[in-house]
Amino acid sequence: MRAAFMYEAGDVRVQDAPDPVIEQPTDAVVRVVRSCVCGSDLHPYHSLTAADGPVPMGHEFLGVVEETGSEVSGLSRGDLVVSPFAYACNTCEYCRAGLHTSCPKGGFYAAGIGGAQAGAVRVPQAGGTLVKLPGDVDEALLPSLLTLADVYGTGYHAAKQAQVRPGDSVTVIGDGAVGLLAVLSARQLGAERIILMGRHKSRTDLGVEFGATDVIPERGEEGIAKVRELTGGHGTRAVLEAVGHMPAYDMAVGAVRPGGVISRVGVPQYESAPVGFMSLFGPNVTLTGGPAPVRAYIDELLPAVLDGTVDPGRVFDRTVSLEETPEGYRAMDQREALKVLITP
Amino acid sequence: MRAAFMYEAGDVRVQDAPDPVIEQPTDAVVRVVRSCVCGSDLHPYHSLTAADGPVPMGHEFLGVVEETGSEVSGLSRGDLVVSPFAYACNTCEYCRAGLHTSCPKGGFYAAGIGGAQAGAVRVPQAGGTLVKLPGDVDEALLPSLLTLADVYGTGYHAAKQAQVRPGDSVTVIGDGAVGLLAVLSARQLGAERIILMGRHKSRTDLGVEFGATDVIPERGEEGIAKVRELTGGHGTRAVLEAVGHMPAYDMAVGAVRPGGVISRVGVPQYESAPVGFMSLFGPNVTLTGGPAPVRAYIDELLPAVLDGTVDPGRVFDRTVSLEETPEGYRAMDQREALKVLITP
Numbered sequence: 001m002r003a004a005f006m007y008e009a010g011d012v013r014v015q016d017a018p019d020p021v022i023e024q025p026t027d028a029v030v031r032v033v034r035s036c037v038c039g040s041d042l043h044p045y046h047s048l049t050a051a052d053g054p055v056p057m058g059h060e061f062l063g064v065v066e067e068t069g070s071e072v073s074g075l076s077r078g079d080l081v082v083s084p085f086a087y088a089c090n091t092c093e094y095c096r097a098g099l100h101t102s103c104p105k106g107g108f109y110a111a112g113i114g115g116a117q118a119g120a121v122r123v124p125q126a127g128g129t130l131v132k133l134p135g136d137v138d139e140a141l142l143p144s145l146l147t148l149a150d151v152y153g154t155g156y157h158a159a160k161q162a163q164v165r166p167g168d169s170v171t172v173i174g175d176g177a178v179g180l181l182a183v184l185s186a187r188q189l190g191a192e193r194i195i196l197m198g199r200h201k202s203r204t205d206l207g208v209e210f211g212a213t214d215v216i217p218e219r220g221e222e223g224i225a226k227v228r229e230l231t232g233g234h235g236t237r238a239v240l241e242a243v244g245h246m247p248a249y250d251m252a253v254g255a256v257r258p259g260g261v262i263s264r265v266g267v268p269q270y271e272s273a274p275v276g277f278m279s280l281f282g283p284n285v286t287l288t289g290g291p292a293p294v295r296a297y298i299d300e301l302l303p304a305v306l307d308g309t310v311d312p313g314r315v316f317d318r319t320v321s322l323e324e325t326p327e328g329y330r331a332m333d334q335r336e337a338l339k340v341l342i343t344p
Numbered sequence: 345m346r347a348a349f350m351y352e353a354g355d356v357r358v359q360d361a362p363d364p365v366i367e368q369p370t371d372a373v374v375r376v377v378r379s380c381v382c383g384s385d386l387h388p389y390h391s392l393t394a395a396d397g398p399v400p401m402g403h404e405f406l407g408v409v410e411e412t413g414s415e416v417s418g419l420s421r422g423d424l425v426v427s428p429f430a431y432a433c434n435t436c437e438y439c440r441a442g443l444h445t446s447c448p449k450g451g452f453y454a455a456g457i458g459g460a461q462a463g464a465v466r467v468p469q470a471g472g473t474l475v476k477l478p479g480d481v482d483e484a485l486l487p488s489l490l491t492l493a494d495v496y497g498t499g500y501h502a503a504k505q506a507q508v509r510p511g512d513s514v515t516v517i518g519d520g521a522v523g524l525l526a527v528l529s530a531r532q533l534g535a536e537r538i539i540l541m542g543r544h545k546s547r548t549d550l551g552v553e554f555g556a557t558d559v560i561p562e563r564g565e566e567g568i569a570k571v572r573e574l575t576g577g578h579g580t581r582a583v584l585e586a587v588g589h590m591p592a593y594d595m596a597v598g599a600v601r602p603g604g605v606i607s608r609v610g611v612p613q614y615e616s617a618p619v620g621f622m623s624l625f626g627p628n629v630t631l632t633g634g635p636a637p638v639r640a641y642i643d644e645l646l647p648a649v650l651d652g653t654v655d656p657g658r659v660f661d662r663t664v665s666l667e668e669t670p671e672g673y674r675a676m677d678q679r680e681a682l683k684v685l686i687t688p
Contacts (some may be wrong), residue, residue: 258446276615284634
């Protein structure tokens with residue numbers, strides 16, 4: 001098969017790779033129908049050293065089951081499936097509690113397993129991981145269904161962890177695909193005021209269509225001042241941080257209301273951050289979030305995608321073939337594309 | 345009147361000070377019946393510079409109302425009252441939401457207002473701040489009633505912010521008065537497993553009487569290993585951190601279960617701390633807590649104190665007169681006393 005590998009920062013190549021095979025009786029092999037480039041793929045695209053490459057890339061995909069191991073039940077050859085970016089058994093106490101990202105049998109695609117920016121993928125814990133989709137689904141729905149693998153569930157996780165509720169006030173930091181789907185999710189959960197912080201008009205315009213009531217292009221202290229201006233000086237009860245860089249954390253601390261919640265889903269590119277009396281402790285601010293257990297949300301989010309109530313697939317604004325994957329990275333990195341869909 | 349002032353680290357003096365008077369129509373003047381030394385008073389006792397002193401000390405007290413300003417309602421001369429360590433209006437949106445520590449009209453005793461380790465105190469926002477107690481209360485109940493001013497409400501805040509619930513597993517870090525009352529609070533909220541981390545046997549013995557099911561004297565990595573050993577490798581769902589120093593934070597991160605909550609009420613003696621993928625983010629751990637809005641909890645906690653169901657006043661193991669306050673600091677600092685009660 002063909003598959004994308006990152007050799008080092010800025011260097012993605014599509015090359016021949018061995019076809020994946022069943023290695024464990026709990027595995028399935030899935031032929032990829034749609035995959036995509038994630039905002040988090042851009043972190044190694046900026047920082048991967050040649051010594052750490054090449055690594056297989058991609059962790060979001062829709063596919064068709066080709067083969068299942070002897071212990072996989074509920075899936076048959078030919079089934080259309082969506083895979084969460086983290087595989088998991090879906091039966092242990094963490095999975096039952098909806099925390100599939102902490103499943104002891106679970107893990108992440110790409111390094112160690114094989115990436116989804118490829119012709120096919122070996123899926124560990126396939127019976128617990130893969131969610132079967134209707135076989136006759138309209139092809140136009142594939143982009144929205146693909147968002148269930150990561151970005152939509154991740155934006156939803158931000159809103160759920162912040163316990164967004166009807167009438168709520170929410171700031172979303174970041175106008176990437178996750179930020180925009182955090183807006184959509186906050187709206188679905190009934191937020192009344194949704195302030196989107198982002199400076200790319202085409203993106204924030206989509207954010208407004210998804211439910212943002214206000215857009216703030218300013219950053220840093222200026223951005224914080226705007227949020228406070230819009231909220232009578234208080235800040236919003238919830239801040240959904242969908243970037244992962246330190247300035248976004250600082251903006252979250254500045255924009256949250258005393259007693260409120262900062263919910264992070266942007267993978268932190270820092271380890272330490274302010275949490276003391278002057279930042280979180282004094283105003284009783286809660287910090288939550290983490291890698292989204294998207295498997296826990298698919299059943300909940302799927303119906304509105306299937307019936308067209310929501311159209312999260314609108315975050316894809318460019319499509320490339322698998323062979324063109326390097327161009328997809330380039331376009332996202334240059335912010336020419338919001339999110340890039342990959343067809344076989 | 346006589347009042348305690350801290351001149352610099354290790355130097356507390358009781359001296360003459362002007363009697364407090366009504367300055368605002370919302371003030372009351374309260375004659376102090378019982379006050380005490382707080383674990384947080386030991387932070388300046390270790391670090392206050394002579395340039396920053398002298399500062400009036402003490403923020404927990406029971407007293408008798410001597411005089412009220414023209415806008416104070418619901419209080420009369422002679423009423424026995426308890427004061428939360430933070431004064432607040434009790435009518436604004438933060439107070440109505442139970443976050444009295446963020447009241448725009450609120451603030452803290454001691455520096456700026458006057459301390460409670462004194463003959464009398466001026467209480468700002470008296471109508472919102474002070475809670476009237478039964479006039480005929482048994483003197484033996486005074487220590488327990490005094491804990492409502494800070495330590496009991498603070499331990500309870502830790503447990504409430506962690507959403508401790510029946511059947512829960514909880515680690516409490518710190519065997520000071522707040523830690524022990526966090527144990528009591530977790531037990532009241534139905535926690536089944538309560539692991540108390542502390543190395544002072546007389547204190548942890550009281551913790552066991554308050555409801556701790558396990559005691560771990562070890563600290564650091566060794567302490568974390570013990571928590572994991574007791575919990576099948578998982579850690580506890582909630583960790584209540586009642587110390588405020590960095591090693592306690594690190595133990596909390598090590599002892600919490602994936603998807604769990606670290607709830608801090610020990611005033612952080614650090615500003616930055618690990619919150620990234622390797623600490624909080626990866627395992628979806630929530631960090632919460634802050635200064636306790638104890639005013640919000642007094643109505644809830646008072647009945648069980650009055651009827652003797654709980655006896656949080658057992659944390660006081662030494663009593664000094666106001667004149668002996670410096671000796672009270674010394675005894676707490678030397679860990680000869682757990683918590684020192686001050687009589688007039």
